[in-house]
Structure formats: C-alpha cells, structure tokens
Amino acid sequence: MKGWRAFLLRRLAGTAAVVLLLSIGVFGLLYLAPGSVQQTLLGIRPATAETIAAVQARYHLNDPVAVQYLRWLGGVLRGDLGTSIRTGVPVADMLGLRLPLTLALTGYGTLLAALAGVPLGVLGALRRGRAADRLVVTAGVVGLSAPPFAVGLLLLVVFALGLGWFPVYGAGEGLADQAWHLTLPAAALAVGAVGMLVRFSRAALVRELEQDYVVFARARGLAGPVVLGYALRNSLVPILTAAGLIVTGMLAGTVLVEVTFALPGLGSLLVESVTFKDVPVVQALALLLTLLIAAVNLLVDVGYSLVDPRVRLGGGPS
Template sequence: MARFVLRRVVLLFAVLFAVTFLGFAAMNLLGDPLVNVVGVLAELDCEGIEAGTVEDTTVDAASRDCDTVAAAKAQYHLDRPVPIRYVLWLSDMATGDFGTSFQNDQPVSEVIREKLPETLILLTMAQIVSLGVAVPWGVIAAYRANRAFDRGSTVASFGLLSVPNFALGVVLLYLLALRWQIFPSAYESGSFGGLVFSLVLPAVTLGLPLAASYQRLLRTDLITTLQEDFVHMARAKGLPPMRIMFRHALRPSMFSVVTVFGVSTGALIGGSLVVEQIFGIPGIGREIVTAVVRDDFPVVLAIVMLVAVTFVVLNFLVDLLYSWLDPRVRAR
C-alpha cells in the first residue's frame, strides 16, 4: 500500500508541475504583462529618455514616469527572464503568496478568499444532487432492466447528457424562479440558509447531467454484478431483493462511479463558469472569466493553479478509495 501511495504522490507533483509550467507559459505568450500594469507608460523608451537620445512626443509629458515603470517591473518581476519569473512565481505560490491583481492592486489571495466559498458550496451541492439522484435511479433501472422504466430512463439520461448547461439553467430559471417563483431568481448572501437555497437551481443545473452519467455507469455495473455467484447465493438464502441490491451488489458496482467522480470535478468546474454567469453567483468561475477579459494574469494563474490542485488531489483521493474498494489495485 505504501508503494502505491508513493507512486500516486510522485505522479501528483509531476502533473502539478506540468500544469503550472504550461499555464505560466501560456499567460506570458498572450502579451506583455507590463501593458496591463502601467498602460501607455509601457510604450516609453525609458533607456533612451534617460540617455537623452529619445525625445518622446507621443505620450503626454505628465505621464513620462520611468520610475513608475521600473517599480512595476520590480514588483511583478517583469525585469527578470521568463524562467526566473516562473521559479519566483512558483516559490511564492508554495508559500501562499499569489501576487497582486493588475486591476485593483488587491492581493490575489483575498480575491480567492472572497469568491471561493460560493463555488465550493455550489460544487458540493451539485455532487450531492448528482449522487442523490443517480444511485436510486440506477438501482431501480438495474432492478427493472429491459422493462418500461429502464427504457424510459435510457431516453431521459441521454436527453440530460445532450442538453448544455446554459440551456438547462435558463429553462430551470424561467420555470422554477420566474414563472412559478419556487426558488429565488438571483443570488442571495444575507444568511447561510438563504445562500444555500439560492444555490439549489444552479446545483441542479450542474448535477442533473452528471447524475445521468452516473446512472448509466451504475446501471451497467449493477446488471453485471447481479449475475455473480455471490448474488445467486444470497437469493438462494431468501434475502429480499432490495437488501441484496443495496447490501451486496451496490458496493462492488461503484467502481466506475468512483472513477468518474474524480474526473467529473473538472467538468463541474468548467460548467460553473457558465452557471455562475447565468445565476449571478460571485464565485471563482465568474471571477476567472472577468480576469481573462481584463488580462489580469495573476488572478488567472492563481485560479488555474487552485483548480489544478483541487482536480489532482481529488483524483489522488479517488485512487485511494478505489484501492479500498478493490484490493487488486493495490497489488498492481
């Protein structure tokens, strides 16, 4: 087991290194970050102005502040080569220093701290919705395999998988919030209860397509498990069908669902970018869209790093859970 965990930890750090390097390189390929910090001052030829060889007439004399440019370069390490900047950025990230936003000079850690709770609650609620719907749905579909309920479930699940998040969100918002007024149409942050209640529709929007995916996997695995000898033995002992299903067949049928659970985190985070825009949720998804539009590189890089760490750590935990469900994984 120790060797299994060690291999996964090494892989975890390798993936994180690759993600951070590619993310940092991509941000620097998009343009000169100095332009987003000092604006038109980035066009100044400070070396020429200081040497007296350049007479700049395109920029207002009041804006010719090469000291400001030099201070900005020093603050954001823009006077260093890109590899050195990457190492400095990575070391700062390791200590929890995500830098300062280009737009408002606010520490990025504060920006994330303000936006993260809403997104975490939303993603947690979405997973609860997906599993809460998928498990009983998959069990009943497997129990009534190839009957009317199972066929209807197949149509419904493929329908949910085919509907994009933004379309499902708009339909739910119109029907349940605007027309029938069951749920609030806007995000509420007055109290924790109000916050959770206002996130029900966004969570359902994210969770239902995922529930359809879980249901298809669970149904298939359950049908296979129900043909195993130990299930036939339980039936021969006269155990009730639902007890056999939930106590004996469900656990060994959860392998595929557990595997997809980790991978689906990325899909949920991607979906939250759209859902938070539709429902006006001030979360991480909405913040990264705003940061990309404004070329706020420190915020974008910090959120990308946060998402990567979350995704990789969750998949690491899923690997451990998978090894607990199936000891043969540890043996390999």
C-alpha cells in the same frame, strides 16, 4: 504502511509534475494572448511613454517571460501567490473569499446528482429491458448531452423568471438563504452528472446481478432487498469512479454556471482575470483547481480500498 507511503509519494510526485506543466502552459498562453497588461492597467488614461515605463517597471513586464515565470514560481514556493494586477489585492485573500462558495456549489450539485442518479440507475438495472429502463437510459443520455450553462438559462427562465420560486442571481446570506440561492445553479450542474451516474450505476448493477453469488443467494431463498444490498456494495467501485469524474467536472463547470447566475465564486473570478490578463490570479486559480482535482482523485482511490477489501493502495488487488 510501506504501500501507503509509496502510493502517496507517487501521487505527490505526479501532482507536482502536472502542476508545473500546467502553470507553464497557462503562463505562456496568457503571455501570447492579444492585448497588453499595461494597457489594461492604464485604462482610459493617456498612454504616455513615462506612464508605460512606470507600469512596466512596477510589474517587471520588461523581463523575459521565463524570468517572470520563475519569479512567480519562487513566490509560490515561499507561500506568496502575488498581488492582483487588476485590483492590487493579495491573490490569497481573493481566493479565500471566493473558494467557499465554489466548494458549496460543487458539493450541493454532487449531492443532488447522487440523490437522483444512483436510484435511477438501480431502477433501470432492476427493470432491465422494460419501459422504465428505456425511459431512464433516455433521460441519462439527454442529461449528458445538455451543457450546464444552457440548462442554467432554461432553469432561470422557468423557475426564476416564470414561476418566481428561486432568485435570479446572487449567493444569499446565511445557510438557508444560500442553499435557496444555490439550488438552481447546483441543479444545472447536476443534470449532466445524473446522466453519468445513471449509466455507471446501471451498468455496474446489471453486471453484478448476473454473477453466480447472486444466483446462489436467490436459490437459497434470501430476500430480494438483501441480495440487492450485496450487489450494490460490489457495484460501488465503478460508482465511486463516476463520482470522482463528476466532482472534477463540476469544478470546471462552475466557471460558466457562476457567470450565468452572477455568483462570486472561483469560476467568475477566472473569467474576469483572463479578460484583464491578471496573470497572478489566473496562475493561482490554475494551481488551486489542479490541487483540488488531485485531492478528489486521491479520495476516490482511498474510497476504493474502503468499499472493496480486494483493492490495495500499494499497487493492485491484494
């Protein structure tokens, strides 16, 4: 228990430091970006001195940037993420409406990547040096080299516009309809993830198949599937590492994919908010994405201890 507590305290402290530094950086970059918040709010209305002064007073835009940041940080610590400058809607409500779609897209993409990447990696390891192995490795390299938004455009042209098998845009209604609408976006995210899973799972399994316990098990006459099961279990740690990298990468990759497929998730909200310099929304999104990535990394670390008893969360192998 002491090891668990120490581990969790270290992770929480590290996450808090990362969130603080990231929020300062995002706030500063938005402050330095071209354009002004008051002009965005005024739109095409005449920018008289009175209206500009009213907008600046309403949103405390005359305060020093450090004071504005500390005001936002104090609200976050009280559970108040602020109000959107662009829409006037509480930021927490906006995130609550958009978060489920982004999580569903990320989970769907991860599932597709795992269903394709791990079996292909196993196939490459079992056929090492043969034509099938070379084909799998080549496909993995191509997948890693393909940007998700470019893959998304290609899938749209072929399977949505050309063949008409999938919808062009939108998130759908209901579980089945939403799964149908999210198939192409999830596949666009999964292509690069498949390449990473192929490389990690193939390399890990090749290494395990060369270990002495595999040679001994085969010499004792154990069936091939049984030996493969032992090797796969010992390969799970690097595969979990790849899975964690994939999920965190997909959380970032949803930005362009959601814009490509016109999905109302966190990614499209981030693009809109950066465009209009909606500082409270951008800050809240940066905070939320950082926390999600930290949670994924924590789950991966816990998974290490579950699949390999030699790994101890309190600090190193037991």
